[in-house]
Amino acid sequence: MSDTVMTHDDEASRPWYRQPWFWFLVLFPGMSITYCIIAITIAVNTQSSMVVDDYSKEGLGINQSLARDSLASDLGLEADIRQSDRQLEVTLKSQSDTLDVPDYLILQLFHPTIGDQDRIIQLSSVSPGVYRAQVTGKLDGRWYLDLSGPSSDWRIKGEGHFPAESGIVLRPDDTDRG
Structure with missing residues (x-):
């Protein structure tokens, strides 16, 4: 072999x-x-920002949120949000005479997938019903919007895409209540 x-x-x-x-x-x-x-x-x-730790508190807060949405609907509120350069302008309209015009508004922007990009913007009154704020960073893409007054007794929420050439209109009827 x-x-x-x-x-x-x-x-x-x-x-x-x-x-x-x-x-x-x-x-x-x-x-x-x-x-x-x-x-x-x-x-x-890795921590997931989509998971809520305390479900019982979230559940109790749902009733309060629905009451805020209902009050905004009863007041006939409507907000027109416009973006120009690094500035946001919100025009708040009401069909009710009982709304006290707040000194400022709070706009919360929630990114659909990246929780680190969420923002809270305080808009100052420049004239009756018109509010403005400077924005740092980019506001591109889809966002969930939550607009409320300083006392948080009403809320208008919705969804929008930035930059929006024709503006974003928020109405209480546009919200998902169920």
């Missing part, structure tokens, strides 16, 4: 770590263990 030809006995006498079937059988379980370790590490070290 020639030295270059390997016999069945030579293959069987090789050490275990030189056997191809051993590595083939170890490869898939080893890859799944590695994947599980990576997935568990990411899950433990």
Whole structure:
């Protein structure tokens, strides 16, 4: 027999770590263990901003939110939001004479997927029913909007895309109440 030809006995006498079937059988379980370790590490070290810690408080707050939405509807409130350069202007209109014109408004902007981009903007009154604020950073894309007065007794919420050439109109009837 020639030295270059390997016999069945030579293959069987090789050490275990030189056997191809051993590595083939170890490869898939080893890859799944590695994947599980990576997935568990990411899950433990990454905090999800979409999850609410205290569901009972959130549930109790729903009734208060619905009352705020209902008051905005009863007052016939409507807000027109316009953006120019780095400035936001909100024109607040009411069909009711019982609305006390607030000194400022609070506009909360919620990004649909990135909680770190959420903002709270205080708009100062420049004339009756007209409010302005300077905005830092970019307001591009889709946002959830929540507009309220300083006492937070009413709220108008909706959705809009920035930059909006024709403005964004918020009405209490546009909100999802269920």
